[in-house]
Amino acid sequence: MIPHVALGKLLTILSKDHPTLPKDPRTLLKTVTCVKTTELSGGVYHHSGIESGILSQFLVSPELQKLTSVSMQVNVDGLPLFKSSNAQFWPVLGLIEQYVCNVQQNKLPFVIGLYYGKKKPSSLHFLNPFVEEAQRLEAEGVLFERRALPFKISTFICDAPARALVRNVKGHSGYYGCDKCVQKGVHYENRMTFPQTDSAPRLDHAVRDELSDDSHQCGETPLALLSVGLVTQFPLDYMHLVCLGVTRKLLHLWLKGRRLTRFSPSMVKEISRVLLTFTPHVPCEFNRKQRSMEDVERWKATEFRQFLLYTGPVSLKGLVPTQVYNNFMLLSVGITILLNVSLCADLADYAHRILVLFVDHCSKLYGKEHVTYNMHGLVHLSQDAKKYGVLDNISCFPFENFLGCLKKLLRKPAQPLEQVVRRLSERSQHRRTNISKTRSLREHNHGPLLNGLSVKKQYEECYFQDFVVKRSEGDNCVLLENKDIVVIQNVVVDEMDNTLLIYKRFLFPLSQNQVSPQKFRLHFTEPRV
Ligand SMILES: [Zn+2]
Known part of the structure; x- marks a missing residue:
């Protein structure tokens, strides 16, 4: 949103050709004039x-x-x-x-x-x-x-x-x-x-x-x-309890805890090195790229979430003592279940059992003084998930994001309440753009294309309602509904205005561990819209 001063100057310029436009930005934005307190x-x-x-x-x-x-x-x-x-x-x-x-x-x-x-x-x-x-x-x-x-x-x-x-x-x-x-x-x-x-x-x-x-x-x-x-x-709320609570606590115990479970400086360096190798592969849906373990004091809630669910299980494997790793995996798997729509309903009781095991095991591994409010709260989480569904349904994440925006509405220290209420009244006039349609962005003409396919335009990126695919690394690897794992090569629009993705498919399922990039084969499909 541009400041009122800039908008006022713009309105003055425009008023020469558009005399009906108001001169005062507050009239244009329908700003409330009297804030009742x-x-x-x-x-x-x-x-x-x-x-x-x-x-x-x-x-x-x-x-x-x-x-x-x-x-x-x-x-x-x-x-x-x-x-x-x-x-x-x-x-x-x-x-x-x-x-x-x-x-x-x-x-x-x-x-x-x-x-x-x-x-x-x-x-x-x-x-x-x-x-x-x-x-x-x-x-x-x-x-x-x-x-x-x-x-x-x-x-x-x-x-x-x-x-x-x-x-x-x-x-x-x-x-x-x-x-x-x-x-x-x-x-x-x-x-x-x-x-x-x-x-x-x-x-x-x-x-x-x-x-x-x-x-x-x-x-x-x-x-x-x-x-x-x-x-x-x-x-x-798992954002505070699990991400900023227990996961941060574990990282602190590994960096500064008692000697028995503290990681050596060389271990920390190696884990950080592995974590940073993931950075180019993180899709744009993640707000933040993974930072090194040495920067943990500055990690945000989403970074702890990313570490717990995705990067931690891989980066710690083989580098930390087995007991520590297995204990961490109890938390990681338990929370993954409670966050996954297709697992939560059937496996909430199982998640409860392994989270209880995690808490008991933590007490022995790190000391019973660490079973404080957040750590103990894990034994109650699955009960809430049974009642309300996945933990993302009942998390503080959307509210925290909104509070951050609310604070940014403040321009000066005087009359903060009145300022924010006025800015909010201006925003309430805005309609949201319907983003349910697929949109393709950043046109190019580099291919690859397929024989027999008549293509009108080629794009780098394609935005769906709840995810994005791109030709670039990090956003180009997709798991299809039929379980095929594919790498996006091109986004094209054909003569009938259909958006199509051209991709290479891995010939062997990932569970076979060895996947040779030379075994790709070109395919194309119309995305589900
Ligand atoms: Zn309790």
Whole structure:
């Protein structure tokens, strides 16, 4: 989005030939002029609204207008704004759940309300406007084109500190800090550990009957007024728990942990070398290319995910002690199952067993002081996957991406709440482009082509709704539905305007281990659109 100053200058130039255009950028962008705020919880709060947010999503993505009911995920999290102060936003975000089962890039959260304060909210009162509107919608539905669409909140997706804050329960370092089971933690080596893997589950109604439970509940929460289970509808988020939690912890233990399981500098160097050899082969769907193990302090959540699921099992094999490798593979396989649509439903119980084994084994391998909140949380993950499907359905990834964008809307330190609300009001006017059609980009004329095929144009890249194929390394290797593994050679459009991919196919299945590139054969096919 270009700054208002630049847009103003552009409008002045254009006004000579287009006198009907407004001169003020705010008129063109339909910027809200008055931002209504209320003083709450020691800061100021603006309520954009659940219903208006849902309706603006309907406008932005017209396919949502076919919905007969609306199920919504909610995220609440703190967002520090400046390095020089403690000033922070606490946005309340919504995400229409029907998006969630769609492709990653289509998951578009919206702002329900925005709290701004010089420090963390002093109470949960800032949630009251959200709760009041959600209660009304639960009773009356969302009004769209004279129809009342039934409305419900499916889940609250938050990191551990925010989950504890909004439910007003003990944090992860408390004796009764586990969200999901009733075990009393054990204070060991200056940290709270949760050694039991089969403790009785915490129940929704027990948490709702405030203070009658154990010492888990600290006080009242306005969320108890909603039709939401305060345990079962607050699933654990694997982005924080597994990627930034357990996987990062393992890497720290290998780099700085006790001598028995610490990797030598030469091992670290060799693993990093292997990791970096993968870089050219990483498809563009991954936001980041793999960085060296020595850069682990700067790794983002997606890099830990990539290491756990893809590059770690290969780069560690044969280089690290067998016990360490096998232990890591328990985590890698368990999480792979819970993230895979075709495996999760049938193998969630198996994933549970190997994750429990991983936690027990970690306790012996690295020390029981490491079975803290995140590590222990692994024993509850498959329960959430059984209820909500693959872990990507209930992850913080789309919300975290959105929070990053929200922060970028701030241009100056003055009146941050008003600034962001104004920028958001401008964005709500934008319609999304329908990207469901296949698009080919970057024309060329280098071939290869096939005899007898009449070709109009050749391209380097082809964009499908949820993936991209290219002629270049990293995005040119494709597993077809018939299990053939092929390497894309060209993207062509024929005389009938059909998009075709010309590829070389491996003649032997990969399981045979030895695949000779000389055994390629040219084929072409029309991609599934
Ligand atoms: Zn537990």
